[in-house]
Amino acid sequence: MVPEEWPLAALTADRPVEPARTRGSRRLASVRRDFFLDPTYRLTEQERALMTAMLHDLVGTVAGEILAAATSRSEAAPDPTSLAATLNSVGLMDRELLVGMLLRRADEHRVAAAFAGRAGPRKLPMLPRLVGDSDAGVAAAAMALVVARGRRRDAFGQPRIELADLPPGEAANLAFAVAAVLGDEYAGAAHAAVAGHAPDEALDATVAALVEALDSAGRLDDAMIEAAAEDGEASLLSGLLARRAAISLDTAWGYLIGGQDDGLALLGRMADLSRPTAARLIAEFAALSGASVEDEIGRFDSLNESEVAAARDWWRLPAEYRSARTALGLGRG
Numbered sequence: 001m002v003p004e005e006w007p008l009a010a011l012t013a014d015r016p017v018e019p020a021r022t023r024g025s026r027r028l029a030s031v032r033r034d035f036f037l038d039p040t041y042r043l044t045e046q047e048r049a050l051m052t053a054m055l056h057d058l059v060g061t062v063a064g065e066i067l068a069a070a071t072s073r074s075e076a077a078p079d080p081t082s083l084a085a086t087l088n089s090v091g092l093m094d095r096e097l098l099v100g101m102l103l104r105r106a107d108e109h110r111v112a113a114a115f116a117g118r119a120g121p122r123k124l125p126m127l128p129r130l131v132g133d134s135d136a137g138v139a140a141a142a143m144a145l146v147v148a149r150g151r152r153r154d155a156f157g158q159p160r161i162e163l164a165d166l167p168p169g170e171a172a173n174l175a176f177a178v179a180a181v182l183g184d185e186y187a188g189a190a191h192a193a194v195a196g197h198a199p200d201e202a203l204d205a206t207v208a209a210l211v212e213a214l215d216s217a218g219r220l221d222d223a224m225i226e227a228a229a230e231d232g233e234a235s236l237l238s239g240l241l242a243r244r245a246a247i248s249l250d251t252a253w254g255y256l257i258g259g260q261d262d263g264l265a266l267l268g269r270m271a272d273l274s275r276p277t278a279a280r281l282i283a284e285f286a287a288l289s290g291a292s293v294e295d296e297i298g299r300f301d302s303l304n305e306s307e308v309a310a311a312r313d314w315w316r317l318p319a320e321y322r323s324a325r326t327a328l329g330l331g332r333g
Contacts, residue, residue, distance in 0.1 A: 040290075047103075047106050047110075050109065051099075051105075053158065054102055054105060054106070054159060054160060055084055055093065055102060057080065058162075059083050059084045059087070059178060060077060061160075061163065062178045062193065063077045063080070063182065064077045065163065065193040065196070066175065066178060066179055066182065066186050066189045066190050066193050067182075067186075068193075069190075069192040069193050069196070070185070070186055070189035086181055087178070092177045095170065095173065097166065097167060098170055098174065101161060101165060102161065104253065105159045105161060107258075108234050108235055109158070110288075111232050111234040111257065111288055112234070114232065115231065125231050126233055126236075127146060127231075130210070131146060135217045135219075138210070138213045138219070141210040142210055144206050144209065144210075145206045148203050148206040152165075152203060162197075163194070164199075165203050165204070166202075172190075172191075172194050175190040175191075178190065203235075207235050207239050207249075208239055208249070211236070211239040211240055211242075211243050215243055220244060222274050222277040224240060225237070225240055225241065225271075225273060225277055226280050226281075228240055229280055229281045229284045229285065230284065232284070234253075234256065237256065238253045239252070241267055241271045244271035245267070245271040245272075246312070246316060247270065247312065248315070252267060255267035256285060257285070264282045264285060264286060264291060264296045264300075265282070265299035265300035266299070266308070267281075268281055268300055269300060269303050275300070275301075279297055282296045282297055314332045
């Protein structure tokens with residue numbers, strides 16, 4: 001049963017009648033994969049329900065944009081759940097970048113919920129403070145992020161994903177997949193829907209703009225890292241640490257939340273954090289990434305400069321090169 005704090009997800013997860021199950025080898029193959037999946041990597045029921053709700057909402061929104069772009073037609077948008085099920089049945093939803101975005105947003109929501117549930121008096125959160133910042137560039141970028149986040153919340157406060165949040169190629173794939181279900185006459189409208197979004201509309205681009213503004217203002221210091229960690233500003237914190245370490249946002253996110261090897265300790269060292277700031281980061285985020293505070297602090301102290309430099313150099317290489325090295329079983333050079 002999905003808890004009450006996941007209202008839209010509950011509609012997806014709780015069925016009044018058990019649906020008919022597919023039998024035979026096709027189901028057996030799926031059951032075998034699910035049965036032997038390492039529990040460490042398995043989605044929780046809440047994560048699965050939230051990701052499903054976000055996916056259905058995204059598919060429905062894309063369908064609505066396509067229909068709106070097809071000005072010569074006035075059909076009602078199809079049911080998002082049925083539309084998503086049709087696409088999923090032929091594997092069109094099983095795309096790494098799309099699923100990765102869903103998981104990332106679910107993780108962000110989990111982190112935000114964990115920090116929001118803390119007891120005791122708290123000062124004004126970091127982002128509202130930045131909205132009133134004396135630096136006009138920082139204040140404007142912070143306000144843009146507040147607005148962008150607001151657009152990505154549904155009526156129940158649950159996270160949403162917009163077409164603009166996906167990389168251009170992935171957005172086109174999704175739009176054309178939805179159009180293929182609607183019919184040939186919607187192919188042009190799908191192209192128009194994708195073209196109607198600029199890259200800077202993506203939520204990640206808005207976060208990056210705030211990081212850029214803070215960097216330009218000379219505020220990319222340990223105090224800002226600590227403020228973001230204290231508030232559980234996971235996406236902004238990843239951006240700040242990525243900029244400090246000169247690595248990608250995805251890499252920083254993997255170390256911060258995704259349980260990447262050497263985790264928070266190596267991320268803190270790559271970002272040149274002082275030990276007190278690294279300790280604060282580890283204290284705030286270790287449990288959320290499944291790490292031990294004591295182990296991470298000990299690792300931070302024990303990493304030598306050559307290990308840190310090797311990690312930085314590796315993550316600054318082109319992603320395609322790193323993928324090829326990994327596929328060859330060679331790892332870091």
